Amino acid sequence: MLALAILPMGAWAKKSPRASSLPPPVYSMTGPRLITILDPVNLTTGLPDPESGAMLRKTLLQNPAWSVLDGDTTGKLLREYGLDPDLPCMEFQCAYDAGNALQTEFVLFGTTTSLPELHAYTLDLVHVPTSQVIWSRVGEVPKRTGGQRQSRSGNVLEGSLQFAVSDLDPAGLNLRKTPSMGLLGVMDAGQSTPHSRVVLHRALSHAYASRAYDLLGPAELDELMAALDLRGGPENQNRLAAADPQDAGDATGLAGTGGMGGSGSQSGMTGTGGRGASGDDILSVGNKMGVRYLLWSKVETEGRDYKMDLSLYDVPARKLVRHWPARQSSDFNSLLGLEDRFMTALGNGAPISQSPKGSGKSGLAIFGKVASITLATAAGAALGFLAYQNKQQADVEYSRFKQARTEQEAAAAKRNVMEQDSQARRFGALGGLSLAVGAAVWAF
Secondary structure, three states, X not given: OOEEOOOOOHHHHOOOHHHHOOOOOOOOOOOOEEEEXXXXXXXXXXXXXXXXXXXXXXXXXXXXXXXXXOHHHHHHHHHHOOOOOOOOOOOHHHHHHHHHHHOOOEEEEEEEEEOOOEEEEEEEEEEOOOOXXXXXXXXXXXXXXXXXXXXXXXXXXXXXXXXXXXXXXXXXXXXXXOOOOOEEEEEEOOOOOHHHHHHHHHHHHHHHHHOOOEEOOHHHHHHHHHHOOOOOOHHHHHHHHOOOOOOOOOOOOOOOOOOOOOOHHHOOOOOOOOOOOOHHHHHHHHHHHOOOEEEEEEEEEEOOEEEEEEEEEEOOOOEEEEEEEEEEEOOHHHHHHHHHHHHHHHOOOOOOOXXXXXXXXXXXXXXHHHHHHHHHHHHHHHHHHHHHHHHXXXXXXXXXXXXXXXXXXXXXXXXXXXXXHHHHHHHHHHHHHHHHHHHHHHHO
């Protein structure tokens, strides 16, 4: 089965009569701003991580700009309002419901997951009055390769989590609604592993951080799937989970989602191997969902290696906007860097189209065949070298982006990443086109 957008929130979605009868809260704009921190969810176990939640509360308590609701009080009040604080919450809707019940202006939620190679986290901040996520962070900490390895993720993530929220200042947050490019659905068709769930939730946090899209909420998604009878049988589920974005076909179908409280590990997100589905399957699902864009994420494990496939579809236009094919690597951290760059590019204000494919026949005469082939080969090599240089520079700029301590530094580094990344793709496409021309001349 597939995980779409964010997982259903189960009992969190049930509005408490007491909570719904509360008067609209009035928030102070002069003193400390009230924030609730929900314990991040471990995507391996599907359970809340109270140690990481305590770290986040401790850090924000040291910031006089925040008034932090302590964990015991949060749990007690949620129970009074008919919400179970022991259920994991790692998506917008349940965080928003908690904020409404507790009458807090901000709610921080996220995930912290220990993988064999690294510890990963996502953090998202909901502004309850405007019903939007206004701030997000993702990050990872590689595990030590030898010596005394720390077994508890909290010990390793403590510094990263503290740094992530240390500069979180309510005065610096942009609370205004930004123009949306349209409704975005996020679909995970990978194997049911913690690795695939980490990539899915990082993609969601990146999409929130871009503030360029409206995301299809889990409650609306679950109701929509039931209303449209999109919960296909095993055959349809397997075909869609095995979809190849480059294929074409006619079949349709969608797997449903399950689970409670948005627990990814409990949701049964099972993909299958093999090929046989089509890009039309995915577009048909996106069309029934009513989304403007559909982001397709697929992570597979093969022995000690991992493969990841990322694709963005423009559903009304019925086209594949951007596709980064599956790549195999034993270094999962490098794949997370690939996902970071893919999602950072999508938050630049518009989807980035794929590089155009060159076509057409060469009209060179026979006597110029050898010279043309030599020239095309040399041009392809030179452009390939330039693409490599730009890619290296993009990696350097991306490191600056992740280490930026101010919004201005992050914005400048992000622009540089986009410029270098675009140049690398442009030179790569031109280099490939040059070689294709040379091959066409040779064949001619």
